[in-house]
């Protein structure tokens with residue numbers, strides 16, 4: 424499951440979608456870049472998740488989906504639940520993992536699991552033993568969650584024992600998951616899950632998937648919306664900053680696919 428870090432590959436072409444009034448061109452990022460208006464972007468990403476889930480269940484009998492917290496993906500999670508086009512998503516055969524969790528109780532509004540539970544879990548009919556919350560308040564949350572991941576993924580054939588779809592977001596400071604600028608965990612090579620403390624974050628204490636696990640995934644999707652994040656997307660596309668300055672640069676799948684889902688505002692197009 425753990426793969427060596429690959430070399431950066433830049434795409435020759437950034438995919439564009441012809442929209443009603445304009446064509447939106449995406450920035451040059453490693454992988455495929457999908458640019459659309461926010462609502463259409465959510466549709467495209469929801470359709471991608473459904474299609475991947477159906478394919479994986481057909482191929483392996485199950486689908487391992489890791490979701491991020493934060494505000495950006497909430498409309499997507501709602502769409503997955505209420506859009507008739509998403510009804511095909513085989514929740515009964517899906518395992519739901521968390522990319523990261525804040526060290527707060529489940530009743531705290533900052534809890535990622537709380538949001539995902541309220542938006543998805545209670546509506547989806549997913550079996551309770553397929554829902555893998557991070558026990559973030561436990562001192563052994565990192566090793567416990569890593570053991571759980573290894574145990575469940577190892578039910579698959581060797582080589583297929585990896586996450587199928589990891590949905591990431593990006594913070595204003597370029598963090599992804601709870602991998603924040605300057606943290607030593609950015610260079611983790613062995614552990615799949617780590618406890619971290621980032622002074623700039625609220626709350627500072629978190630538990631997070633690491634790059635060796637994220638980059639081993641079959642598919643990584645990064646969803647970024649809103650004009651506030653446009654400067655960071657521009658820095659990512661054109662800058663030569665280090666991983667320590669721009670953690671999201673560490674997202675480089677070893678043997679999987681990477682797709683950026685950016686709305687027009689995140690690409691610097693006018694509101």
Ligand code: 6PG
Nearest residue numbers: 491492493494495592593594600
């Ligand atoms: C978390 C998330 C984190 C998130 C970014 C973006 O727990 O904070 O998993 O990595 O994706 O911070 O957050 P927003 O979508 O709220 O901007």
